Amino acid sequence: METGGNHVMRARILVAALVLSTAAASAHAESVSHYLGRVVGGFGAGVGQAAMQPIADSQPQWVTVAPRSKTECLALTHQVLNRAYLRCRRGWQEYVRYDAAGRKVVLSERGIPSW
Structure with a gap:
């Protein structure tokens, strides 16, 4: 039977392995955080432009x-x-x-x- 500590440890190891594999896969591409920042920023800019258009007009x-x-x-x-x-x-x-x-x-x- 598995204890709560072992379950948490396995979850942490799984998350760490996922992060490392993602980092290794994107070593030659943009960083994940940079990419996510661009996506969120692009969405925010689009919303801002749509909201500001009547004011600009x-x-x-x-x-x-x-x-x-x-x-x-x-x-x-x-x-x-x-x-x-x-x-x-x-x-x-x-x-x-x-x-x-x-x-x-x-x-x-x-x-x-x-x-």
Whole structure:
């Protein structure tokens, strides 16, 4: 009959043999702990990216509105040559973000930088 001490000793020897065989098999490959760290880290990064995407999408950014043709700009300003016409012809940039409903919110506007 086997005592509790012998059972624990056999379990420890079995675990040690398993660890050694795994270590020997992966001697030329990545270490087990490094591999597991990469797997867990990759999973965590994917979850983090998915969670942060809505926040990233709502961050303000500059968007360029391209210059339009003379005909389009005259139609928009009802044939009047004014500041709106010039802005339309030159194009502009808007500092925008999107609200929870997906609507564009213009925070600021500026001309297209000439650098």
